[in-house]
Amino acid sequence: MTREDLPEVERCEFIHVHEDIVKKVTREMPGDETLYDLADLFRIFADSTRIKILYVLYGSEMCVCDIAQLLGMTQSAISHQLRALKQSKLVKYRREGKTVFYSLADDHVVTILAQGMEHIAE
Amino acid sequence: MTREDLPEVERCEFIHVHEDIVKKVTREMPGDETLYDLADLFRIFADSTRIKILYVLYGSEMCVCDIAQLLGMTQSAISHQLRALKQSKLVKYRREGKTVFYSLADDHVVTILAQGMEHIAE
DNA sequence: CAAACATATGAATAATTGTTCATATGACAG
């Protein structure tokens, strides 16, 4: 198979990596759907407002209005972001009368934030 | 201080969280600049192309062209993304003649990806 | 030096996204 047989994809003169590495990588690479889900998850962390929300919830469960006041932002903005956090299962909530209390869903949140902090601290 | 004294920020009837929790949270909250850096870092993970790149580099150090071929994408697209990964210090590189070999910079990358995978696997 | 190859980069475009504003839903008190 020569270079001219594959005009759609650019190719370098020769592939540097060994064939068994190519096989290993393609075998161990998660499926596209999983990779999209993973990117979607990290996109939730990719906003400082949502990170702030996660930080305050790390301190204590809290209602929407309290979070808004603590962060000096509108109730609407916080509610929108809480929805994103909820859909990604990073926070959970319980209703108590008119008030809805949010809290962290599990330890992955804390671990991921901590690893990120470690990385930028270098 | 009554509600009317703070017209800029919406307030709920009363703050639910105890004052010491408010103090604790505001004290432990990282500064705004740190939070922006953290969000910027996670934004790098928030794209499936970059995640794919990190995955193939987890298998082996690799040159730009090899990555492009493995992922079926153009050299330019990969190079742009590698720049983002490089600026975030998630990958490092070494030059060998015309070729530039990229590899993972440290273990935080692997840990963060693994934690993310665990989370979406639930 | 020139030609060829690997990589990097700038500009442009299409798509995504965070906030605001207005309004809707839901719960409780009277």
Added chain:
DNA sequence: CTGTCATATGAACAATTATTCATATGTTTG
């Protein structure tokens, strides 16, 4: 039921971003 409070949501706008295309930089070979 009505009014009020807490929260949720839809539409719109501004800002950000991933890819493509064209081209530039840098290295090696002859």
